[in-house]
Amino acid sequence: MASLADKIYLNSPHFFQGILISFYNYRAYKARYGKFYKDYLNEYKQSEKIKLNELLEIQDKKLVDLFNHAKNNSQFYYDLYKDIHLKEGSSLNDIEKLPIINKELLRKNISNISTIPKNQGVISKTGGTTGKSLEVIYTKKNLQERFAILDLFRNSHGYELGKKTAWFSGKNLLSKKDIKKNRFWKTDSFHNVRYYSTFHIHQKYLKFYIENLIRYKPEFMVGFPSTMYELAKYGIDNKISFPSGTIKAIFPTAETITQELRFVIESFFKTRLYNQYASSEGAPFIIECNHGRLHQDLRSGVFEVLDENNKPTNKGRLVVTSFTSYGTPLIRYDIGDVIELTNEKCTCGNSNPIVKSILGRISDYIYSEEMGKINLGNVSNCLKGVTGVIKFQVIQNVLHEIDIIIQTDESFKKKDELVLLRNFRYRLGNKLKINLIKSKNIHVEKSGKFRIVKNNLNL
Numbered sequence: 161m162a163s164l165a166d167k168i169y170l171n172s173p174h175f176f177q178g179i180l181i182s183f184y185n186y187r188a189y190k191a192r193y194g195k196f197y198k199d200y201l202n203e204y205k206q207s208e209k210i211k212l213n214e215l216l217e218i219q220d221k222k223l224v225d226l227f228n229h230a231k232n233n234s235q236f237y238y239d240l241y242k243d244i245h246l247k248e249g250s251s252l253n254d255i256e257k258l259p260i261i262n263k264e265l266l267r268k269n270i271s272n273i274s275t276i277p278k279n280q281g282v283i284s285k286t287g288g289t290t291g292k293s294l295e296v297i298y299t300k301k302n303l304q305e306r307f308a309i310l311d312l313f314r315n316s317h318g319y320e321l322g323k324k325t326a327w328f329s330g331k332n333l334l335s336k337k338d339i340k341k342n343r344f345w346k347t348d349s350f351h352n353v354r355y356y357s358t359f360h361i362h363q364k365y366l367k368f369y370i371e372n373l374i375r376y377k378p379e380f381m382v383g384f385p386s387t388m389y390e391l392a393k394y395g396i397d398n399k400i401s402f403p404s405g406t407i408k409a410i411f412p413t414a415e416t417i418t419q420e421l422r423f424v425i426e427s428f429f430k431t432r433l434y435n436q437y438a439s440s441e442g443a444p445f446i447i448e449c450n451h452g453r454l455h456q457d458l459r460s461g462v463f464e465v466l467d468e469n470n471k472p473t474n475k476g477r478l479v480v481t482s483f484t485s486y487g488t489p490l491i492r493y494d495i496g497d498v499i500e501l502t503n504e505k506c507t508c509g510n511s512n513p514i515v516k517s518i519l520g521r522i523s524d525y526i527y528s529e530e531m532g533k534i535n536l537g538n539v540s541n542c543l544k545g546v547t548g549v550i551k552f553q554v555i556q557n558v559l560h561e562i563d564i565i566i567q568t569d570e571s572f573k574k575k576d577e578l579v580l581l582r583n584f585r586y587r588l589g590n591k592l593k594i595n596l597i598k599s600k601n602i603h604v605e606k607s608g609k610f611r612i613v614k615n616n617l618n619l
Contacts, residue, residue, distance in 0.1 A: 168180075170335050171335075174337075174338070174343070174346075177333070177335075177346055178346055178347050178348065178349060181333070181346055181347075181348045181355070182348045182349065182350040182351065185348050185350075185351050185353070186350070186351075189321075189351070191282055191300065191303060191304075192303060192304060192307045193304065193307065193321075194300060194304050196300070196301045196304040196305070197304040197307065197308055198308075200304060200305045200308035200309075201308040201311065201312060203308075204308055204309055204312050204459065205312060207459065208312075208509075208510065209509055209510075209511075210511065211511050212511040212512075212513075215458045215459065215511060215512060216252065216458065218458070218459055219252065219458045219459070219462060220248060220249065220250075220251050220252050221248055222459070222483045223246065223251045223252065223255065223462060223481065223483075224246050224247065224248050224251045225483075226481070226482075226483055226485075226486070226489060226491065227241070227246045227251070227258075227491065228246075229275070229486055229489070230275070230489040230491060233275035234272065234273050234274070234275050234489060235272040236269045236272040236273040237273070237489060237491070240258075240259060241258070244257055244258060252462070255462065255464070255481070255492065256470075258491060258492045259492065260470065260479055260492045260493075260494050261491070261492060261493055261494065262493070262494040262496075263441075263493075263494075263495075263496065266441075266488075266490075266493070270295065270296075270488070273488055273489065274296075274297050274487060274488045275486060275487060275488070275489065276297060276299060276487050278297055280299075281297040281298055281299050281300065281487045282297070282298045282299075282300060282303045282487075283295060283296070283297055283298075284296050284297075284298055284440050284441070284442070285440065296440075296441050296442060296485070296487065296488035297487035297488050298442065298484075298485075298487045298488075299486045299487045301486075302442070302484040302485065302486055302487060305484050306438070306442070306484050309445050309447075309457065309460055309484075310436070310438070310445070313434075313436055313445070313447045313448075314380075314409075314411055314434075316449075316450065317408075317409040317411075317432075317434050317450070318379075318380075318408045318409055319379075319380050319408075319409060319411070321351070322351065322352055323352060323379045323380060324352045324353075324354075324376070324377065324378045324379050324380070325352065325353045325354070325378055325379065325380045325381070325382060326353075326354050326356060326373060326376065326378035326380070326381045326382070326383075327353050327354065327355045327356065327381075327382050327383050328355075328356050328358050328381070328382070328383030328384050328387045328388060329355065329358065329382075329383050329384065329413075330358060330384070331355055331357075332357070332359060333346045333355055333357060334346070334357050334359075334360070339360070342365065342368045343368075344356060344357045344360050344365060344368060344369055344372075345357065345369075345372060354376055354378065356369060356372075356373075356383075356387070358383070358384050358387045358604060358610075359604055361387055361390045361391075361604070361610070362601060363394070363550050363567075363569065366390065366391055366394040367394070367398070367400075369391055370391055370394070370395055370400055370402070373391075373402075374402065374403060374406075377403075377406050378406070378407065379406075379407065379408050380407065380408060380409055380410070380411065381407055381409075381410045381411070381429070382410075382411045382412075382413065383412070383413055383414075384412070384413065384414055384415055384610070385412035385413075385415050385417055385421055385425065385433075386415055386421075386610040386612075387610070388410065388412070388425050388429075389421045389424055389425055390551065391428075392424045392425045392427070392428035392429060393424055393428075395428045396424065396427065396428050400428075402428055402429055402430060403430075404430045405430070406429075406430075406431075407429045407430070407431040408431060409431060409432055409433075409434055410425060410426075410429065410431060410432070410433040410434070411433075411434055411436065412433060412435060412436075413436075416518060416519070416524065416536060417433070417435050417518070418536065418540055420540055420541065421540075434448045435447075435448045435454065435518075436448060437454075437497075437515075437518055439495060441482075441485075441488075441490060441493070441495070442482045442484055442485040442488070442490055443461070443480045443482055443490065443493075443495055444456070444457060444460035444461025444462070444463065444480055444481070444482045444483065444484070445457040445460045445461075446463075446499075446515050446518065449506060449508040449510055450508055451506055451507060451508045453506045453508065453514050454514060454515040454516075454517075454518065455506065455510050455512040455513070455514060455515070456512050456513050456514075456515060457512055458512055458513070459483070460482065460483055460484060461480055461481050461482040461483050461484070461490075462480065462481040463478065463479075463480060463499075463513075464478070464479040464480070464481075464492070465477070465478060465479075465499055465500075465501055466479055474500060474501045474502070475498070475499075475500040475501070475519075476498065476499075477494060477496075477497070477498055478494075478495055478497045478498065478499050479492055479493065479494050479495070480492075480493050480495055481493070497518065497519070498518075498519040499515050499516075499517065499518050499519060500515070500516040500517045500519060501513070501514070501515060501516060502514050502515075502516040504516075519536070524536040524611070524612075524613045524615065525539075525613065525615060526539060526554055526556050526562055526588065526613060526615065527556065527559070527615070527617060528587075528588045528589050528591070528592050529559065529560070529591065529592075530588070530589030530590070530591045530592065531587065531588055531589045534587045534588060536612060536613055538587050539554055539587070539612060539613050540612055541583070542580060542583040542584050542587065543580070543583075544583065545579045545583070546572075546576045546579050546580045546583070547571050547572065547573075547576055548568045548569050548570070548571035548572025548573065548576050549566055549567070549568055549572060549576070549580070550567040550568060550569055551566075551567040551602050551610075552564060552565065552566045552567070552602070552612070553565045553602050553610075553611065553612060553613070553614065554612065554613050554614070555613075555614045555616070556613075556614070556615050556616060556617055557616045557617075558617075559617065560591070560592060560593060561592065561593040561594075561595065562588075562592060562593070562594055562595070563595045563597055564580075564584065564594060564595065564596050564597065565597045565598075565599050565602055566580075566596065566597070566598055566599070567598075567599050567600065567601060567602050568598065577596065580596075581594065581596065
């Protein structure tokens, strides 16, 4: 049921809706950019060039501080750690003594995990694309620290708050009148941000998005890359020329970046995409530098990459400990993503270790008993050599069968169907049953995100 505020918003004129959005953002920015924000911004800026051994010393001390805070202020962690102690100088080596927790354990015990009441912090909710949403509490200081880290990253690529920005997020801001008028955006004129709906990325609407982006002339684009990809793909397919030099940088959020996705987005919008990794729960940051390399930010937390036996490996599931999660501590939290590390060094001057690739959520794969796990990148590459597919989604509900839902246009022919199935067979083997289902529209998640792969197995 819609709240009173939602009803007032949806029944207000278009111009007044923009004012309401500006007012909402004013309140949100007030919390994000409070009295601690500038101090954190300066602290992180000054320590950008420090050496790895100093970063590890900072990380070690922060780990002990977080551990003690959680143990002293959370009933859940007190019970979990009552026989465990960490001390400065050896905490990073001893972190494996701490039990690993996952999202379900966090969700079931959330009331005993949080260290402050909701009215003393800022509530953050995960999107729920992998199940029921999770609600965590940030301290006000931690929230401002996280935005300082994020803004420092974006500032390094030219962005500043107030510069004209196109934002693609999960906010459901449109009325029925907007849809009838082919108006798929709302503008916060005070903060110079235009929000584009990610719930209406349909072939018949995409030209209106692109035409408006060209007229609006944003300097930056932020948000779900799957939406930007659909727009870019449509623009390329329809030979639309996006004005060169308009967009200075693109900052994707929430979704995994594949090489194909990056190539298509950068080609159409004629600019660079700069990736960063964090999470609504409060995971530490991985950020892309000007040299195109992904760096762990050791000041924001601890990154462990573990195999199936919880032993360190170069490519495996990511377990994080976040130094900006004092309200709802995340310590050795199995976040459900997979990353690959490398020992290579970067010449940008940042000494933080390099991440070779972020491979996405563990659930973003198809499992074939014959071939093993086929990850998101390989699934998305099944469109190579295929024309006429507007959008597709792969769903696996049972072990021996998958559904491939495709949305096509008139150029999709029988030969394209055969190539598509052949590409999947090459990756999945011959034993898995494939159901090809044609659909007029494939829906996004309630959060506004679109998932190419939905694996509902409990493997």
